[in-house]
Structure formats: structure tokens, C-alpha cells
Amino acid sequence: MLQRNAPSSIVKRLPVYLRILDNLIKKDVEIISSRTLSNQTGFTAEQIRKDLAYFGAFGTRGTGYNTVYLREKLLKIIGLDKETNVIVLGSGHLGNAFGRYNIIKNPYIRVVGMFDVDLEVIGKRVEDLHIEHFDKMSEVIKEHNVKVAVLTVPAEQAQYVVDELVKCGITAILNFAPTKLNVPKNVHVHNTDLTIELQSLIYYSSSEEEGIN
Amino acid sequence: MLQRNAPSSIVKRLPVYLRILDNLIKKDVEIISSRTLSNQTGFTAEQIRKDLAYFGAFGTRGTGYNTVYLREKLLKIIGLDKETNVIVLGSGHLGNAFGRYNIIKNPYIRVVGMFDVDLEVIGKRVEDLHIEHFDKMSEVIKEHNVKVAVLTVPAEQAQYVVDELVKCGITAILNFAPTKLNVPKNVHVHNTDLTIELQSLIYYSSSEEEGIN
DNA sequence: CTGTGTGAAGGAGTTCACAGCG
DNA sequence: CGCTGTGAACTCCTTCACACAG
Incomplete structure (x- = not known):
């Protein structure tokens, strides 16, 4: 699952998601939908879902993504879980x-x-x-x-x-x-x-x- | 010909060509082939030819591209012919x-x-x-x-x-x-x-x- | 009934193969 | 014969449409 050969088109967007999650968590937002992420990034909601789904199913259908959980997953994927x-x-x-x-x-x-x-x-x-x-x-x-x-x-x-x-x-x-x-x-x-x-x-x-x- | 809606994938490579041409001209190199440009940029020779051909036929078949002429064309295309x-x-x-x-x-x-x-x-x-x-x-x-x-x-x-x-x-x-x-x-x-x-x-x-x- | 996950369709960009010109 | 210029094939990425789960 956690390969190091994801398409670069995806990889370059991951830090963007991470930053937005950091901001959301700072504001105590717990759930975020791909649509809202779309507004904040300029990427389409479908693309965001595809990007995240590439590494696994991190969201909850009908609800969205848990910000803290998704952030942790992204940190691990990017390799930022350790200094x-x-x-x-x-x-x-x-x-x-x-x-x-x-x-x-x-x-x-x-x-x-x-x-x-x-x-x-x-x-x-x-x-x-x-x-x-x-x-x-x-x-x-x-x-x-x-x-x-x-x-x-x-x-x-x-x-x-x-x-x-x-x-x-x-x-x-x-x-x-x-x-x-x-x-x-x-x-x-x-x-x-x-x-x-x-x-x-x-x-x-x-x-x-x-x-x- | 000189539209302002060239694919961004091409546009972002144009300044790379320009810099190499500047260096070549400084060394009095008059002719450059797409293959040599390929070595210096890391882009494929075909891609370079496609890029340049997008804006017109600037090369000479069997020979290559005239550095000074190509540079002038690129300056005009990018919009750097005027300050x-x-x-x-x-x-x-x-x-x-x-x-x-x-x-x-x-x-x-x-x-x-x-x-x-x-x-x-x-x-x-x-x-x-x-x-x-x-x-x-x-x-x-x-x-x-x-x-x-x-x-x-x-x-x-x-x-x-x-x-x-x-x-x-x-x-x-x-x-x-x-x-x-x-x-x-x-x-x-x-x-x-x-x-x-x-x-x-x-x-x-x-x-x-x-x-x- | 909302929003994710995903196969299928579509589009963009790159590579291939070669025709065309000097 | 060499190197450009370019249609055609291919690959990669994005968008669409919808099945599916909560």
C-alpha cells in the first residue's frame, strides 16, 4: 500500500491537503468533505477523492474525512511522521x-x-x-x-x-x-x-x- | 501564430531553451540540434522539436537550429523582446x-x-x-x-x-x-x-x- | 439521501516512426 | 545522409457517472 512510486501528479498535491488539514484542525474542524477541500485547493472533488483513495479508503461514506485521521495518514504517506x-x-x-x-x-x-x-x-x-x-x-x-x-x-x-x-x-x-x-x-x-x-x-x-x- | 494560449507544458520549457541558447551564443556556437538540446535539458529531442514547431518552423532540416535566430524567436514568443x-x-x-x-x-x-x-x-x-x-x-x-x-x-x-x-x-x-x-x-x-x-x-x-x- | 470510492470515458501530453527538406 | 517537422500510437491524468456504504 505505502509504495514510494505514486504518480508525481498525486504526490505534489499531498502537501497541499496536509496544510489545509493543519489549518482545519487548528480550528477544531473534525470532518471535511472532498467538496470543501475542493474549494480550498482549487482541485476538483473527484480528483481529491481519487488521490486519497489511491493510498486507501480514508473517508466515511455519507460523511467525509476525519481531519485528524486523514492528517496522520498523509504524514505517514509523505514520510513526515518522523522528523x-x-x-x-x-x-x-x-x-x-x-x-x-x-x-x-x-x-x-x-x-x-x-x-x-x-x-x-x-x-x-x-x-x-x-x-x-x-x-x-x-x-x-x-x-x-x-x-x-x-x-x-x-x-x-x-x-x-x-x-x-x-x-x-x-x-x-x-x-x-x-x-x-x-x-x-x-x-x-x-x-x-x-x-x-x-x-x-x-x-x-x-x-x-x-x-x- | 503567436497566440497566448499555448499548452502550459510547452510554455514552462521555453525559458529553459532560452537559457541554454544564451550560454551557447556566449560560446559562439551558431548551430544546435534537438539532440544536443536534449542532452542539456533532459527533455527528449522529439519533445523539443514539437515544442519549437508549435510556434513555427525555426530549424533547418539536416542541420539544426540557428542559435541566434531561435533565441530571438523565443524572446518574442515569451514576451521578453521588450523589457x-x-x-x-x-x-x-x-x-x-x-x-x-x-x-x-x-x-x-x-x-x-x-x-x-x-x-x-x-x-x-x-x-x-x-x-x-x-x-x-x-x-x-x-x-x-x-x-x-x-x-x-x-x-x-x-x-x-x-x-x-x-x-x-x-x-x-x-x-x-x-x-x-x-x-x-x-x-x-x-x-x-x-x-x-x-x-x-x-x-x-x-x-x-x-x-x- | 449524502458523500466516498471507482470503473469507464475523455483529454492532454509524450513517444514513436517516418516523411520531407536541405 | 542528417536532422527537422509531424501524423499516429500510446501513456498518463483528469473528469464523468454511478454504485455503494453510513
């Missing part, structure tokens, strides 16, 4: 933002290291962390059994850093560097390229304008 | 990172305003900008004919800010706030939620581990 340690590579503006970002204050996810090569920033404090030299990376990865890394180094250094990460046993990388990373098949990379996001958005921003080239 | 002005809402860590990010040093895109409500940060300098109060937003949007906004405010304020943006004529929003935005159909929203990215990545990070619940 996940993460490291951040690169302490530029983006890495820094990431190290301080709310994400991190998420109870499930903990940043256990930030690394850079710039001697000027090494030793500086970001929240309760000190920026360390890349050299220390493998040590920290072993110590905290880290499997997930956030990559915010310049494009030119990205592949080198990734090769090191892979050697250290990292299996999932959130890549902000504007370049294609080559990794073994067992390593997952999510690319989040701000330039690309913005540029593809610009395509849509000029809808009303001229038609022909 | 695009952008504003950033929220000057927290992420907004700040964005305001300073390379993106911005992209010749096509210019950040013409950063806004916040926190009196402590208003007036501060980010690169060559001063953070201004939200009140000034509509003025700046009109002055620079801004259509694109980057939203990095807290989730609770996001919808309010978006409603204002829409009133001012913004048609495309890059949303980093972890919440669903309600907008008219003619406004495009791209959601980039760092928590969600990271959480869905964690799903894949634990692939080797236990199987059943």
Missing part, C-alpha cells in the same frame, strides 16, 4: 532565506546544516545554525542521517556539489541552481528555478496584446 | 532574496518596486530600490505599466494584497504565499510553495525504507 533532517548548500540570499523560512519552523522538517565556501560568511549565524565550510558536509550528513538537500549555489558549482552530495548518500535534492543536474536514477531532483517561473509567467502577462509576429 | 517591469510584494527574507536575485540582473526583467507595510523596513535599500509602503503600489504600477507581480507576503495577507493588485491591472502573479489565491479568470497565478516542494521531495527521499503501514 526529517535537511541541509542547505549555499548561503547566498536565497539559501539564507531558506534557512530562515517558515518551512523550517515546520515541526516535521529541521535544517541541520548550512554550508558555503566563502570564508567571509563561514561562522555566521542563521537562526540557530552556524554556516560551515563544505568540508564539514559529509560529517553532518552522517551525524544526522540527512537524505534531503536544498541546493542554492551558483550554477557553475552546482554539479560538483551534487556529485559530493550523492557520494554522501543524499537521495533527494531541491535544486534552485539554474542548471540541469546529472544524478543517478535513485536520486530525485526537484527543480525550482525562479527565473524560469518568472519568464514563463511573463508569457501569460501579455495576453491582450498584439497577435502576430 | 518587462515587475514588482515584489513583501520584503521578508524571500522577497529580499528575490529583489537581489540574479533574475533581476537579467536584461529582460526589471524590478521597479518593492513594497511592505512594516514601517521598520520601509525606506531601506535593496540594490538600487527603496522599499516603499503598499500605498505607493498603484502609483508605481501605473507609472511603469507593470503587469507582473511577485508575492512574498504572509499567507494571511496574500488575498487582500492580490485583490489590490488585480484592481491595479496586474495580470500575472508569482505566488510564494502558502495559500490559494482567488483571482479573475484573466489573471494568471503561478504557485511556488517552498514547503510543498520540500515536503513532496521528502516522499521520494525515503524510497528504500519500510514498505507497509
Whole structure:
């Protein structure tokens, strides 16, 4: 049942459900229907039911989903039922933002290291962390059994850093560097390229304008 | 030919091609084949050809694509042939990172305003900008004919800010706030939620581990 | 009688295979 | 002969329609 090969189209929606459940539980809502979830997510109710049903029958017919129960199931499915340690590579503006970002204050996810090569920033404090030299990376990865890394180094250094990460046993990388990373098949990379996001958005921003080239 | 309703699956790849072309042109490469582009992007060669052919026949059979010519076509298709002005809402860590990010040093895109409500940060300098109060937003949007906004405010304020943006004529929003935005159909929203990215990545990070619940 | 769970239909996007042009 | 351009096949995902359980 709890495979790790669910369609990515489903996987990327699971955290959305999780967040909404967190909010609902905070407001002491005990039951939620797929229709209400639909309103809050923008996904269709059928799709939400299919997504959840993919992992098992978590709802009650005629009633809906128990928020607390569903949340626990989702945590387990995603792998957030136990704390996940993460490291951040690169302490530029983006890495820094990431190290301080709310994400991190998420109870499930903990940043256990930030690394850079710039001697000027090494030793500086970001929240309760000190920026360390890349050299220390493998040590920290072993110590905290880290499997997930956030990559915010310049494009030119990205592949080198990734090769090191892979050697250290990292299996999932959130890549902000504007370049294609080559990794073994067992390593997952999510690319989040701000330039690309913005540029593809610009395509849509000029809808009303001229038609022909 | 130059519609604004190309499949989003294609649109999101266009900026990737553009970046590679920029790099190639910098190295004085004049011709590129879909196969080589495939190696550099990870997309299949067929897909690349389909993508480009969607907008017209830009290549030369038996040879490949002229880098400079293709780049110009892509710029026009995306809408980057003329400078695009952008504003950033929220000057927290992420907004700040964005305001300073390379993106911005992209010749096509210019950040013409950063806004916040926190009196402590208003007036501060980010690169060559001063953070201004939200009140000034509509003025700046009109002055620079801004259509694109980057939203990095807290989730609770996001919808309010978006409603204002829409009133001012913004048609495309890059949303980093972890919440669903309600907008008219003619406004495009791209959601980039760092928590969600990271959480869905964690799903894949634990692939080797236990199987059943 | 409400809302979930799900087979079946439909649609979108990708891959295949090859025709067409330089 | 090489590489683009493209119909056709295929795969994946979403939507529809409804059976089914509380």
C-alpha cells in the first residue's frame, strides 16, 4: 500500500491537503468533505477523492474525512511522521532565506546544516545554525542521517556539489541552481528555478496584446 | 501564430531553451540540434522539436537550429523582446532574496518596486530600490505599466494584497504565499510553495525504507 | 439521501516512426 | 545522409457517472 512510486501528479498535491488539514484542525474542524477541500485547493472533488483513495479508503461514506485521521495518514504517506533532517548548500540570499523560512519552523522538517565556501560568511549565524565550510558536509550528513538537500549555489558549482552530495548518500535534492543536474536514477531532483517561473509567467502577462509576429 | 494560449507544458520549457541558447551564443556556437538540446535539458529531442514547431518552423532540416535566430524567436514568443517591469510584494527574507536575485540582473526583467507595510523596513535599500509602503503600489504600477507581480507576503495577507493588485491591472502573479489565491479568470497565478516542494521531495527521499503501514 | 470510492470515458501530453527538406 | 517537422500510437491524468456504504 505505502509504495514510494505514486504518480508525481498525486504526490505534489499531498502537501497541499496536509496544510489545509493543519489549518482545519487548528480550528477544531473534525470532518471535511472532498467538496470543501475542493474549494480550498482549487482541485476538483473527484480528483481529491481519487488521490486519497489511491493510498486507501480514508473517508466515511455519507460523511467525509476525519481531519485528524486523514492528517496522520498523509504524514505517514509523505514520510513526515518522523522528523526529517535537511541541509542547505549555499548561503547566498536565497539559501539564507531558506534557512530562515517558515518551512523550517515546520515541526516535521529541521535544517541541520548550512554550508558555503566563502570564508567571509563561514561562522555566521542563521537562526540557530552556524554556516560551515563544505568540508564539514559529509560529517553532518552522517551525524544526522540527512537524505534531503536544498541546493542554492551558483550554477557553475552546482554539479560538483551534487556529485559530493550523492557520494554522501543524499537521495533527494531541491535544486534552485539554474542548471540541469546529472544524478543517478535513485536520486530525485526537484527543480525550482525562479527565473524560469518568472519568464514563463511573463508569457501569460501579455495576453491582450498584439497577435502576430 | 503567436497566440497566448499555448499548452502550459510547452510554455514552462521555453525559458529553459532560452537559457541554454544564451550560454551557447556566449560560446559562439551558431548551430544546435534537438539532440544536443536534449542532452542539456533532459527533455527528449522529439519533445523539443514539437515544442519549437508549435510556434513555427525555426530549424533547418539536416542541420539544426540557428542559435541566434531561435533565441530571438523565443524572446518574442515569451514576451521578453521588450523589457518587462515587475514588482515584489513583501520584503521578508524571500522577497529580499528575490529583489537581489540574479533574475533581476537579467536584461529582460526589471524590478521597479518593492513594497511592505512594516514601517521598520520601509525606506531601506535593496540594490538600487527603496522599499516603499503598499500605498505607493498603484502609483508605481501605473507609472511603469507593470503587469507582473511577485508575492512574498504572509499567507494571511496574500488575498487582500492580490485583490489590490488585480484592481491595479496586474495580470500575472508569482505566488510564494502558502495559500490559494482567488483571482479573475484573466489573471494568471503561478504557485511556488517552498514547503510543498520540500515536503513532496521528502516522499521520494525515503524510497528504500519500510514498505507497509 | 449524502458523500466516498471507482470503473469507464475523455483529454492532454509524450513517444514513436517516418516523411520531407536541405 | 542528417536532422527537422509531424501524423499516429500510446501513456498518463483528469473528469464523468454511478454504485455503494453510513
